[in-house]
Structures are given as C-alpha cells and as structure tokens.
Amino acid sequence: MSLWRLAWRRFLRDRVGLVSLVIVIAFVALACASAAGWVARDWGEEAGVSYAPPRFLGLQVEEAAAQGAATLRPQETYGIADPLAEELAEIQKDLLGLSGTASRAGTLVFGGDKWGRDVVKKAIKGTETSLVVGLAAAALAAFLGTLFGAAAGYYGRWVDDFFNWLYSVFTSIPYLLLVLAVAAVLNQKGTATVILILGLTGWTGIFRLIRAEYLKHKVREYVLAADAIGASDARRMFAHILPNVSHVVLVQLSLHVVLFIKSEVILSFLGFGVGVDTVSWGSMLAEAPSELILGMWWQIAAATLAMALAVTAFSLFTDSVRDALDPRLQ
Amino acid sequence: MPTLLGVVLLVFFLFNWVGGDPAYILAGKIANPESIENIRRSLGVDQPYWVQLWIFIQQVAVADFGASWSTNERVSQIFATRLGPSLTVLLPLLVVSTILALAAAMLVAYYRGSLTDRAIMIGCTVGQSVSILVYILVLQYLLAYQLGWFPVQGWGSTFADNLLVYAALPILVGVVVSLAPDIRLYRSFFLEEMGQDYVRTARAKGLGEGRVMGLHVLRNAAIPIVTNVMTQVPGLLAGAFLIERFFSIPGIGREVILAVERSDFPVIKAVTVYVAIATMVINLAADLLYRMLDPRVQLK
Numbered sequence: 001m002s003l004w005r006l007a008w009r010r011f012l013r014d015r016v017g018l019v020s021l022v023i024v025i026a027f028v029a030l031a032c033a034s035a036a037g038w039v040a041r042d043w044g045e046e047a048g049v050s051y052a053p054p055r056f057l058g059l060q061v062e063e064a065a066a067q068g069a070a071t072l073r074p075q076e077t078y079g080i081a082d083p084l085a086e087e088l089a090e091i092q093k094d095l096l097g098l099s100g101t102a103s104r105a106g107t108l109v110f111g112g113d114k115w116g117r118d119v120v121k122k123a124i125k126g127t128e129t130s131l132v133v134g135l136a137a138a139a140l141a142a143f144l145g146t147l148f149g150a151a152a153g154y155y156g157r158w159v160d161d162f163f164n165w166l167y168s169v170f171t172s173i174p175y176l177l178l179v180l181a182v183a184a185v186l187n188q189k190g191t192a193t194v195i196l197i198l199g200l201t202g203w204t205g206i207f208r209l210i211r212a213e214y215l216k217h218k219v220r221e222y223v224l225a226a227d228a229i230g231a232s233d234a235r236r237m238f239a240h241i242l243p244n245v246s247h248v249v250l251v252q253l254s255l256h257v258v259l260f261i262k263s264e265v266i267l268s269f270l271g272f273g274v275g276v277d278t279v280s281w282g283s284m285l286a287e288a289p290s291e292l293i294l295g296m297w298w299q300i301a302a303a304t305l306a307m308a309l310a311v312t313a314f315s316l317f318t319d320s321v322r323d324a325l326d327p328r329l330q
Numbered sequence: 331m332p333t334l335l336g337v338v339l340l341v342f343f344l345f346n347w348v349g350g351d352p353a354y355i356l357a358g359k360i361a362n363p364e365s366i367e368n369i370r371r372s373l374g375v376d377q378p379y380w381v382q383l384w385i386f387i388q389q390v391a392v393a394d395f396g397a398s399w400s401t402n403e404r405v406s407q408i409f410a411t412r413l414g415p416s417l418t419v420l421l422p423l424l425v426v427s428t429i430l431a432l433a434a435a436m437l438v439a440y441y442r443g444s445l446t447d448r449a450i451m452i453g454c455t456v457g458q459s460v461s462i463l464v465y466i467l468v469l470q471y472l473l474a475y476q477l478g479w480f481p482v483q484g485w486g487s488t489f490a491d492n493l494l495v496y497a498a499l500p501i502l503v504g505v506v507v508s509l510a511p512d513i514r515l516y517r518s519f520f521l522e523e524m525g526q527d528y529v530r531t532a533r534a535k536g537l538g539e540g541r542v543m544g545l546h547v548l549r550n551a552a553i554p555i556v557t558n559v560m561t562q563v564p565g566l567l568a569g570a571f572l573i574e575r576f577f578s579i580p581g582i583g584r585e586v587i588l589a590v591e592r593s594d595f596p597v598i599k600a601v602t603v604y605v606a607i608a609t610m611v612i613n614l615a616a617d618l619l620y621r622m623l624d625p626r627v628q629l630k
Contacts, residue, residue, distance in 0.1 A: 169336035172606040174564050176571065177586065181598050184590040185344045258459075265461045266572065270587060285463050292471045304464045311459035 003247070003325070010324040017320025023313035027127060034128040122279050123302045127310065129280040133194050134261035140199025141260075142253045145206025150237050152207070153214025163207065170204050179263060183272040194273050198260045206252045213245040247325040254318040258311055265307065281307045337606040338387060341599050405600045408585060416581035419497045419573065420566045423504040428559055431509055435516030436543055442521060450513070457510035466576050469503050500577045504570065508562075515558060519551040526550070552623050560616040564609040 011017055152163035170178070182197045217223060218241065226240045267273035268282025281303045288300035438447050473479050479499075523529070524547055532542045571583040578584075582601065589597035 165332060165336055168333045169340055172333055172337055172609045173340075173602055174605060174609070177602060177605060180571070180586060180590050181341075181344060181602055184593060184595070184598050262461060265463065269463055270571075270590075272590065281461075282463075285461065285467070288467055292467060292475075300464065300467060304460060307461060308456060308459045312456050315455055315459060 007247070007321075007324040011320060014320045014324065016316055017324070020313040020316040020320065023309065024317050027131060027310050027313070030124060031128040031131040034124050035132070119284075119299050119302045122284055122299075123281075123306045125279045126281045126284055126303065127306055129191065129274055129278055130261050130264055130282075130307070131310070133191060133198070133264045133274075133280070134257040136195045137198035137202065137260040137264075138253050138256040140195065141202040141256055142206055142249055144199065145203035145252070146210050146242075146249055148203065149207045149210025150214055150242070153211040154218055154233070154237050154241070156215075160211075163211070167204055167207055170201070175201065176263070176266070179267065180270075180272070183267065189272070189274060191274050191278060194264055194267060197267070198263055202256060202260065206249070206256070209248055209252060210245060213248055214241060217241045217244060251318060251322045251325065254314065254321060258314050258318070261307070261311060261314075333610065334607065337603060341602050405596050408597060409582070409600070409604070412580060412582045412585050415579050416570065416574070416583065419500050419504070419579060419581065420570060422497070423501045423508075423570075424559070424562065424566060426501065427505045427508045427512065430505060431512035431516055432548075432555070434509070435513045436520055436548070438513065439517045439520035439524060440539075440543060442517075451517075454510040454514050458514075462507050462572055465507050466503055466572060469506070470499070470576060473499060473502075497579075500570075500573045500579060504573055512558075516551075516555060519554045520547060523547045523550045549623070553620055556616060556619055556623065560612050560619075563612050564605050 011021075148163050148166075152160045173181075178201045179197055182201060183193075186193055186197065214237075218236075223236055223240055226236050231240065264273060264280065265282035265285065268280045269286045271286070273282055274280045284299055284303040288303075291297070291299055434450070438450050441447050528550075529542060529547060532546050533539075537546075570581065571587050573579070574581040574583040575587050585597060586601050588594070589601075
C-alpha cells in the first residue's frame with residue numbers, strides 16, 4: 001500500500017482532522033464560488049444605509065442613531081444663513097436612510113459599512129482575496145524553497161555554500177521588516193504584488209527542511225541504483241527523490257498558507273497590500289478603528305470570525321496531515 | 331561577515347535597482363527635468379552601479395546613512411531618539427511574556443493529556459488564528475476607550491511615567507499576543523525532556539515534583555527556550571510595528587512604517603542593516619549562553 005493511501009487511512013481516523021478538512025474545503029469552495037461570481041458579486045453595491053446595523057439588533061439601534069444625529073443638528077448660526085444647510089440636510093436624511101432617491105434597507109443581515117455595503121458579502125469577497133493570496137504565495141514559496149533546497153542538498157559544495165549564504169542573508173532580517181522593505185521598494189498595491197512579496201521572502205523555512213531531506217536521501221541505495229542505470233541528475237532529483245520528500249513539502253505548504261494569510265492581513269491593514277478596489281480581511285479591519293469608536297462592531301466581528309475560523313481549520317488540518325504522514329512524531 | 335555583505339548587497343539591490351529612480355519620488359508630482367537632475371546628482375544616482383554600491387558600503391562602514399528624505403533629520407539622530415521608547419516597551423514585554431509562558435507551559439506539560447491541557451491547547455490554536463490587529467483593536471477599545479483604565483495612546487516625558495502609564499497597555503497586548511504560540515512551543519520542549527531517563531531517576535530518589543520540574547527539566551529544556559527567546563529579540567526590535575503605531579509610541583517600529591509610507595529609503599535601509607547586525611550579534615550571544623548553560627556544547 002502506498003504512503004499516501006496509508007496516510008489517508010490514518011487521516012480518516014482523526015476526527016479533528018476530518019472536521020477541519022471539511023471546513024477548509026468549504027472555505028475553498030466559497031472562494032471559488034466568489035471568484036466565479038456566483039456569490040457576493042455585488043459586494044460593492046451600497047445596499048443599506050450607512051453603518052446599517054445587523055438585522056437581529058433591529059430598530060432600537062437605528063433609533064439611537066437617529067437620536068445621535070438629532071443632537072448634532074442645533075448649531076449656533078450667528079445670524080448668518082448656512083450656505084450648506086440644504087446639502088447638509090440632504091446628507092443627514094441620506095445618512096438616516098430617509099432619502100427618497102435610493103431605496104436603501106435600514107438593516108442588513110450582519111450590518112453594513114460606512115457606504116452601506118453588506119458586511120457578509122465583503123467578508124466572502126475578503127475570503128476569496130485572502131485565500132488566493134495565501135495559496136498562491138505559499139505555492140511560490142514552496143516552489144522556490146524546494147528548487148533551492150534540492151539544488152543545495154543534491155549538488156553540495158559551492159552550490160550548497162551559495163544557497164546557505166542566501167539563506168543566512170534572508171533570515172538575518174526579521175520577516176516582517178523584510179516584507180515591509182520590499183513593499184516600500186515596489187511601491188505599488190495589488191494582489192499580485194502581495195503574492196510576489198510574500199512568496200519571494202518566505203521560502204527560507206522550506207529551503208532548510210528540503211535541503212536536509214536531500215542530504216539524507218542522496219546517499220540512499222535507490223538513488224545510487226538510479227545513478228547506476230544512468231538516470232540524469234535532474235531525473236534523480238525530481239523523479240526519484242522528490243516523491244519521497246513530497247510529504248514535507250505538503251506540510252510546509254499548508255503551514256505557510258496560514259502564515260501568509262496572516263501577513264496579508266497585516267500588509268493590507270497598513271495599506272501596503274491589496275488595492276483599494278479589492279476587499280480583504282485586512283482592509284476590512286483597517287476600517288474598524290473609526291467604527292469601533294462609533295460603537296459599530298459588526299465589521300470587525302465579521303472579519304475576525306471569518307479569519308479565525310479559516311486559520312484555525314487550516315492549522316488543525318496541517319497538524320492532522322503531519323500526524324498522518326509521519327506517525328513517529330506525536 | 332559574508333552574511334553582512336550579503337545583507338548590504340540585498341538592500342542595495344532592492345533599493346537602488348528594483349526601487350527605481352529615487353529622484354522621481356523626491357521631486358514630487360510637479361517635477362521639472364532640471365530639479366530631477368539636481369537631485370540625482372546630489373544622491374549620486376547618476377553614477378554607475380558599482381560606484382553607488384561603494385558609496386553605500388562606506389555609509390554602512392561609518393554608520394552614517396545621511397538624512398531622512400522627508401524630514402531631513404539625520405538618520406543617526408532618528409535612531410538615538412527612537413531606541414529608548416522601543417526598549418521601554420519591548421524589554422518588559424519579553425521578560426513578562428517569557429516568564430508567563432514558561433509557567434503556563436510547565437503546568438500544561440505536567441498535566442498533559444488532561445482536560446486542562448487539551449482545553450488550553452485548543453484555546454492556543456484558536457487564539458493564534460486571530461490576527462494581532464484584532465487583539466490590539468479590541469483591547470485598546472475595551473480597556474482604554476471604554477473602561478478608561480489606560481491612556482488610549484501617547485507617550486510621556488519621564489521614564490517612570492512611560493513605563494507605568496503609557497507602556498502598560500502595549501505590554502499587556504504584546505503579552506496576550508505572544509502567549510499562545512510560546513505556550514505551545516515550550517510545552518513541546520518540556521514534553522521532550524519529561525520522557526527522559528533522568529526524570530525517572532530524580533523521581534526514584536524521592537525528589538519532590540516541584541524540584542524535578544523546576545530544576546531538572548527546566549535546566550535541560552533551557553537551550554531550545556533560550557534559542558527561541560533570542561530569535562524573538564531582533565524581530566521585536568522592528569516587529570512591534572503595529573503596537574507602536576496604534577499606541578503612538580515614538581519607537582523604531584513606528585518610524586519604519588512612516589518611512590515605508592513616505593518611501594523614505596535612507597531610514598528603511600538603515601533599519602534593515604542595523605537589525606541584521608543586531609541579529610548576528612544576538613546569535614553570537616546565544617551561542618555563548620549555550621556554553622554557559624550546558625558545558626558539553628562545543629563551539630566551532
């Protein structure tokens with residue numbers, strides 16, 4: 001029986017792993033559906049009033065908001081007619097959802113943001129962005145790490161020296177500082193930029209592990225046998241050894257997805273991440289400080305819930321995969 | 331040394347090659363070719379790359395990175411004034427979080443497999459999955475804004491004031507954030523040691539559990555713990571970006587974020603190089619510390 005089938009059997013016995021796998025699949029499906037435009041396509045539509053409260057809180061919050069707005073009205077005019085009075089009144093009416101121009105809902109399922117966009121739809125769209133960034137950056141980092149690690153471990157000598165030097169250079173700068181420095185240099189926002197930044201700076205951990213595996217494997221009998229029947233270096237590296245270390249790559253890939261999702265949130269929050277026309281959990285959190293002061297907690301709650309669920313599921317899934325692939329570790 | 335040279339090369343490559351022409355950033359939106367030419371000449375960007383590299387190496391060697399592009403403050407001056415506040419927050423944070431995490435991890439490792447252990451481990455996994463941003467936002471909102479126990483943000487003028495009043499909440503947030511991953515890690519270190527024969531021997535000769543755990547196990551688990559604490563230090567030096575930013579602490583982390591926002595390359599370059607040097611020094615210190623903790627360790 002192959003390693004993968006054995007691992008799958010062990011995995012099936014792990015209930016925590018199975019539940020987290022289901023949640024991870026659900027998140028990926030949600031992200032795919034969102035990318036295909038089946039759900040949350042109209043996330044940018046201003047469906048509700050500004051800061052529309054969640055539906056389950058009902059109208060009491062709305063009334064409180066109305067009172068809050070009413071107390072704002074009286075103002076000393078010094079006998080001069082306010083030239084903006086009409087517009088202000090219009091804006092105020094608009095804010096309270098009384099404006100006749102748009103039929104905006106007073107409440108939304110889980111509340112709305114400053115522009116009255118549905119928070120749930122934003123969270124779904126944010127899931128898509130964050131997962132795409134996490135998966136793509138992890139794939140890039142795993143590719144680079146595997147390639148470098150394979151070359152360093154297999155060829156040894158000056159190739160090894162060179163990549164070890166590169167590794168020590170990259171690891172002597174704290175990860176977040178390196179990411180920020182690259183972000184400062186590139187100075188352009190966008191999902192692709194974030195993926196590049198995270199992928200190009202995050203390959204070091206994978207490199208070290210893969211290099212160690214290749215050092216171990218290249219002197220094994222099966223590799224020597226492959227050498228004896230005349231397999232080329234590249235064939236030995238990638239057709240013979242790589243399948244035997246692929247479980248390490250898989251576990252690391254999954255670990256790095258979590259790391260990169262968290263980093264993307266921080267980058268986007270600081271404004272160095274995804275563009276302004278894209279929504280991610282980080283950009284949702286970035287709107288939270290000013291909302292919290294006004295007592296609007298639903299957007300930060302939605303982003304936090306979505307992120308905590310996805311990241312917890314991914315972490316537990318990683319643990320289970322590792323246990324299933326390497327039963328000696330407990 | 332080769333690593334430092336590599337860092338210098340990497341930083342140079344990033345900022346002078348990938349970063350494009352700084353003159354366009356400096357000259358602003360309404361730039362005429364003349365002023366761009368002037369800026370280029372004063373920065374030495376019109377020189378060939380190897381001359382620029384040599385200028386940069388000289389800057390690193392004499393620790394003079396020139397002046398900030400946006401405030402015109404000397405970079406060395408920025409460092410001298412920003413290091414104090416950073417350390418005021420970071421050193422207590424490191425000490426408190428390490429002690430708390432060690433105590434909790436020892437407890438959890440001792441009762442491994444029990445309900446407490448599993449509850450705390452699940453709590454740590456969930457706690458780790460929430461972004462540090464959320465902790466900062468929520469704690470700042472609840473404890474400072476709503477309850478008024480701490481100032482929302484700001485920085486005082488005397489050291490005692492800073493440490494006890496302004497740094498208290500940032501330290502608390504930092505401890506809460508770092509506790510979950512630290513407990514998980516230290517627990518695994520303790521578990522590794524607790525299976526060893528010497529623990530059984532110590533118990534067999536009648537030592538109390540407190541002495542076995544607190545002395546024998548702790549000392550043997552010290553090396554990986556010291557490694558972990560030491561590797562956190564350089565990250566902390568620059569990594570408290572978010573905490574410093576939210577609480578308006580005039581430290582290095584906040585300076586880095588401001589510099590990135592303003593494309594202030596000299597400051598970022600200097601921080602990157604200095605922190606890399608600090609990392610190397612700390613790694614050396616960690617090696618020396620291993621030797622003190624465990625005389626069997628051979629330094630190559």
